[in-house]
Amino acid sequence: AKLTxxxxxxxxxxxxxxxxxxxxxxxxxxxxxxxxxxxGRVLSAELVRSSGSTVLDAEATSMLHRASPxxxxxxxxxxxxxxxxxxxxxxxx
Numbered sequence: 001a002k003l004t005x006x007x008x009x010x011x012x013x014x015x016x017x018x019x020x021x022x023x024x025x026x027x028x029x030x031x032x033x034x035x036x037x038x039x040g041r042v043l044s045a046e047l048v049r050s051s052g053s054t055v056l057d058a059e060a061t062s063m064l065h066r067a068s069p070x071x072x073x074x075x076x077x078x079x080x081x082x083x084x085x086x087x088x089x090x091x092x093x
Contacts, residue, residue, distance in 0.1 A: 031087050
């Protein structure tokens with residue numbers, strides 16, 4: 001159930017991801033760490049690994065707040081808050 005929930009979070013985040021117009025490069029990957037409550041609300045978010053672009057890094061954390069609330073965990077996932085770290089991959093189309 002936890003793996004399915006993580007996948008649903010990634011799908012949800014990808015729907016809210018934007019490639020910043022001001023970004024000159026072809027893309028990059030940033031890692032973000034964030035805390036969710038049981039309702040899927042993002043309580044906090046921080047960059048834990050830079051993409052090498054301040055514009056993409058800012059978009060990675062902004063996207064989390066814009067996408068909130070995220071999919072809720074299933075009842076069998078234990079806890080009131082959840083700490084997750086995920087890679088956010090940006091590719092210019």
